[in-house]
Every structure is written in structure tokens, then in C-alpha cells.
Amino acid sequence: MRKDHATRRLVVDDRTYLWNLRHKHRDGDVCRDVLHLVLDGARTRIVFRQGEGRGISCCHAHDGFVATGPGKSLNLHEPGTVRRLVEEATERGLLPGAGELDGWELFDAVLSRAAAATPATPPGCPPGP
Secondary structure (H helix, E strand, O other), rough: OOOOOOEEEEEEOOEEEEEEHHHHHOOOOEEEEEEEEEOOOOEEEEEOOOOOEEEEOOOOOOOEEEEHHHOOEOOOOOHHHHHHOOOOOOOOOOOOOEEEOOOOHHHHHHHHHHHHHHHOOOOOOOOOO
């Protein structure tokens, strides 16, 4: 079993990222989930802040769960989700780089990437669980 906050490795296009996820609270600020990425010494944080129509785990579910509505969610503990975030940020010219990115700006595009990577349900299949 993985230790919480343990640094993990992710290889995307022959580049090795180190990453981990943290849930943060700061006095007077909203809850946020922060995905920390390190590539060749450059540190980047992809931040999902709780807000109107934007939910994060914030003590109601496991940390790393971010959503904008029913059926529109990402699990930030999944390497596939992190990979899609890295790919989207890279295509936008935001990575590699240091600093902080608003995760919600990447959210819909990452959901679309996930849907494109998931094969369609064959006709006649019963609904899932």
C-alpha cells in the first residue's frame, strides 16, 4: 500500500516527473488539493481550490477527488489523471515550468482526454454498477 504524500514517479514522453498530492488548509483560505510536480528541478503546483460549482474532497470524501458536478470528476491519485494533466499543461506551453497553475483551467480538457481514452460501451450492454 502506498504511503500518503509519498513521492511518486511518472514518465511522460521520456521525461520523468516526481509528483505527490496534498490537501491543504490555510487560515482564512478555502480548502485546496495541490498536485506537486518536479521535472529537472523545476517545481510546479497544479492547484484545485474549492469554490462555487467546484468541489474538492475537503473532508467529505477521500482527498484528491475534485468535481464540478455529477459524472464530472477526477481522482488526482490516479497516475492516468496526473498524466493527462501533464499532457494538457505541456500542450498549452505551461510545462515544463515553475510556479502555480489553476487546475480548474485544465479540468474540462482532462475530462475530455479521459473520455477519449475510454472505449465506448458496446451496444446492448447493461448499465454499470
